[in-house]
Amino acid sequence: MNLTVDRITKQYKNKLAVDRISFRLSEGVTGLLGANGAGKTTLMRMMSGILEPTSGEIAVDGIPVQSEEYRALLGYLPQDFGYYPEFSAREFVLYIAALKGIEKKKARKKTEELLEVVGLSEVAGKKIRTFSGGMKQRVGIAQALVNDPKILILDEPTAGLDPKERVRFRNLIAEIGKDTIVLFSTHIVSDIEHIANNVLMMKEGQLIHEGAWSEDKGDLEKFYMEEFE
Ligand SMILES: Nc1ncnc2c1ncn2[C@@H]1O[C@H](COP(=O)(O)OP(=O)(O)O)[C@@H](O)[C@H]1O
Ligand SMILES: [Mg+2]
Numbered sequence: 001m002n003l004t005v006d007r008i009t010k011q012y013k014n015k016l017a018v019d020r021i022s023f024r025l026s027e028g029v030t031g032l033l034g035a036n037g038a039g040k041t042t043l044m045r046m047m048s049g050i051l052e053p054t055s056g057e058i059a060v061d062g063i064p065v066q067s068e069e070y071r072a073l074l075g076y077l078p079q080d081f082g083y084y085p086e087f088s089a090r091e092f093v094l095y096i097a098a099l100k101g102i103e104k105k106k107a108r109k110k111t112e113e114l115l116e117v118v119g120l121s122e123v124a125g126k127k128i129r130t131f132s133g134g135m136k137q138r139v140g141i142a143q144a145l146v147n148d149p150k151i152l153i154l155d156e157p158t159a160g161l162d163p164k165e166r167v168r169f170r171n172l173i174a175e176i177g178k179d180t181i182v183l184f185s186t187h188i189v190s191d192i193e194h195i196a197n198n199v200l201m202m203k204e205g206q207l208i209h210e211g212a213w214s215e216d217k218g219d220l221e222k223f224y225m226e227e228f229e
Helices: 040-047 068-073 090-098 104-117 132-145 163-176 187-194 217-228
Strands: 003-012 013-023 028-033 053-060 074-075 151-155 181-184 198-203 206-212
Touching: 003 040, 013 040, 013 053, 013 206, 028 040, 028 187, 040 090, 040 151, 040 181, 053 068, 068 074, 074 132, 090 104, 090 132, 104 132, 132 151, 132 163, 163 181, 163 187, 181 187
Parallel strands: 028 181, 028 198, 074 151, 151 181
Antiparallel strands: 003 013, 003 053, 198 206
């Protein structure tokens, strides 16, 4: 599949948050790097169909972002993920599955599978409010995967994960990326170097770099250090 972002722009009241960005993604893992305020979340919200662009177009194989069909293909982990503290991990993932219109029996099977994958099987019946930040984030990753998305958008998914969880997450994403379009934003350059095939870099609403990570690794690392650290 080809996900095309074509001259996408978001003008908030008095802030140009995303400035005519174009790129194309296919299956594989793409990292989105950029300092705080660069426009990563705004871009991802438009790519998830929850924020309307000021101008520009987003489509996957010609299917526009504002369609049922696109939504059925999408998994999204928002940066400010709203948890339902009184839900158990299992209840929450089942709830999202229901919202996405997944048939009950299938949803139950998938939920158990995913809770296993993110390492929450043992605590699946416990309330989310008792979870650590990393555990909550893993619930977020599980809910994003419940419809077997072909496009997976993860906004700072490694935030709050400890080093062990981070490695586990990387392995999971690398596996999913084999047949899924994965875009994830991060501040942590080692997330990108371990799992991303491609990298996009944003600065002040603009796309300042696009390419394969391996090819430009030396330059990119230097650039990133100068830019963000
Ligand atoms: N709803 C909003 N209204 C006005 N400005 C916003 C809004 N959301 C984000 N911004 C601004 O847009 C810019 C990009 O923000 P954001 O997309 O959250 O960047 P990032 O995710 O890279 O930190 C920032 O300057 C931010 O303050
Ligand atoms: Mg953000």
